[in-house]
Amino acid sequence: MSQPTSRASDSSNAQGGDSPGPDQTPYPDQTPYDVFIIGGGINGVGIARDAVGRGYTVALAEINDLASGTSSCSTKLIHGGLRYLEHYEFRLVREALMERETLWAMAPHIIWPLRFVLPHHKDTRPAWLIRIGLFLYDHIGGRKKLPGTTTLDLANDPAGLPLKPHFRKAFEYSDCWVNDARLVVLNARDAADRGAQIDTATKVVLIRRAGQLWQIGLEDRLTGKSRQVEARCLVNAAGPWVDHILKDALGRKDTHNVRLVQGSHIVIKRKFDDPRAYFFQNNDGRIFFAIPYERDFTLIGTTDRDYQGDPKNVTISDEETDYLINAAAEYFSEPVQRSDIVWTYSGVRPLYDDGASKAQEATRDYVLKSEGKPEEPKLINIFGGKITTYRRLAESMLEKIEDAIGSKGKPWTEGATLPGGGFDALAFDSELMRFEAEFPFLQPDHAWRLFRLYGTRARTIVKDATSIADLGENFGSDLTESEVRYLMREEWARTAQDVLWRRTKRGLVIQDEADIARLDNFMAEQLPAFLTV
Incomplete structure (x- = not known):
């Protein structure tokens, strides 16, 4: 890779x-x-x-x-931050909860609702405390379209299938997923x-x-x-x-x-088929997530530790990898193995240094x-x-x-959509069907991916093509010349890494070094046309 x-x-x-x-x-x-x-x-x-x-x-x-x-190394959630309630950050949590549906409406192609399953672990937070936290979560943020909290019997709910059998009860609540980059x-x-x-x-x-x-x-x-x-x-x-x-x-x-805090994630082959994500509590009081990712993978993270080096050199440590693997083993009946890992990423969060004793307690x-x-x-x-x-x-x-x-205008971004997001937040499926009908030569997975990334602007990539060949050179999987040109022209992509790991995440499936070299060479040849002399 x-x-x-x-x-x-x-x-x-x-x-x-x-x-x-x-x-x-x-x-x-x-x-x-x-x-x-x-x-x-x-x-x-x-x-x-x-x-x-x-x-x-x-x-x-x-x-x-x-x-x-x-900004591309987050856990990729639009969420209130359930655990921040423990640190009495009520203003932050309320503001974040109120933003969930605002941002979802702004960009429904890259932001969508996600249900989270929080199994009750008898050795961590008591059930009554979780219920109080979720009650606040449901009621202080102006929730309108996102469904509220429910209680699950894991013995009978599909969410219990990948988990160890002693997990019998869980709480299910709503947040949103975002393609952060x-x-x-x-x-x-x-x-x-x-x-x-x-x-x-x-x-x-x-x-x-x-x-x-x-x-x-x-x-x-x-x-x-x-x-x-x-x-x-x-x-x-x-x-x-x-x-x-x-x-x-x-x-x-x-x-x-600022206090630099490292957060690392691992991406593994798909661990479970359920479309819901998991919110897990660890024995050390920290939390982590297991989230369906890019259809064929599962994202597990994050860690939380102080970082002292140059942020540009941050990478996941063996200690962090072991931490996430061992934490996941507490819940999944089939343990996560190092051989399951297909990608890792690490980021440094520049938290305001409020003097907190632990990284996870910093505001x-x-x-x-x-x-x-x-x-x-x-x-x-x-x-x-x-x-x-x-x-x-x-x-x-x-x-x-x-x-x-001096002032030049009034606040305006609430209610204004982002490029490609000019459709109702609940209408993604119908908009996708319309896009597929316009370009029937696209394979369903290809059409879904384009519409998920670009929304209505996906039409600008496909243009008047009537066959897949009309989209130009293929650089592996379903990444075509037409899409790459769009990313260079409209989205400042300059290298293969920009395209594969920030704009599209096709790097997870395009692993042939020859394909990657062709992409890099193509972009290098095209680059002068996108630069001002």
Whole structure:
């Protein structure tokens, strides 16, 4: 397999963005932007989308690929965070619960409901405590379409089949699943469609105040060219590297705002046929999930431990692998073996350092801090946060931007769909059937995959094709030239890894090195056409 491990390398001490494609306008270098954002993870692109939609001029720079770090290494859930109730994070949980149906409606192709089965383990939390937590979960978040909690008899329910027989009772509740990397790129695409400049593979090499403006030096990592832009407000959304921006670019050598916490996952061959996911409690008080993944696999995670190294080098440890295997063995009647593992990925969460004694007790809430004297341009830093609340974080950030440079528009993202998501949240199946009827030459699995990734924009990939041959060269499985060109043109994909492991997850099934080499060579040949001279 080409990519056995995914590493979090979202942003280093200088973020950046890729040269714009032919469908984008190059930087107007002589005109100051209202807002310049460092970081192409979910928070950065969410802020860019919200800000440009209110009328601000916006540029975003990402040093690598969109969602190349923390934002593609989550457990891929839109959830309230049931366990956060134990730490009395009621505001965070309520806000997250309220976002579930908002985000589902925004992007029903990449977000959908998922039922979770929580087997009662007599050696962990008592049943009465779980019932209280689930009662709060059902009632404090404005749930309308998601079904509520039920109690299961595992002796008679199919959810009990893969579990050890002594698990007799379980609770079933609702959250949502999200394709996290696609959530990032669709926010970026929508921001760009509304006028924002989104660049990847560009490094921020200089940040300095000049009067009432920021001067930002940029280096294109693909062409080697340098340029400078100016902005009235600077947003530091560099994720695990947020302190590096302050230290290296601004000289704040004693800065310490975030606690880096590693979360690792394993992906195994499909462990169970039930469409529901499992929420498991471990004997050490921690929790982990086993989730149906990409149809043929099961995702198990996550771990929670402090991380001291460079975030770009994070990989799963043998200790973490053993932890997840042994934890799963407590529940599944058929143990997980190392030989079952087909992929692992690790990410570093930049949690706000609230002084908690354990990594799993550190707050998942976000903190926004504005810096700058009254006569100086403002720098606004983001510490912490979680993918579920990214849209609300963006709204909070826009309040600080308004304080810094004035108001230009009202909140608008609630109720606005993302690219490809312009259909009713409950109508995915009927929309898919319509797509299949339009292009009957597509195999059902291929049509499903395209519509799940791109929604209504899948038609832009298939266009006027009348046969599979019309989609061009095949790079393995059902990945075609037409899809790759779309990803390069519309979604900033620049390498085979971008396509296989962030845009599509086809890396799980395309394992022939010759296919991967053909894809890389094809993209390298096409790349100049997508770069501004």
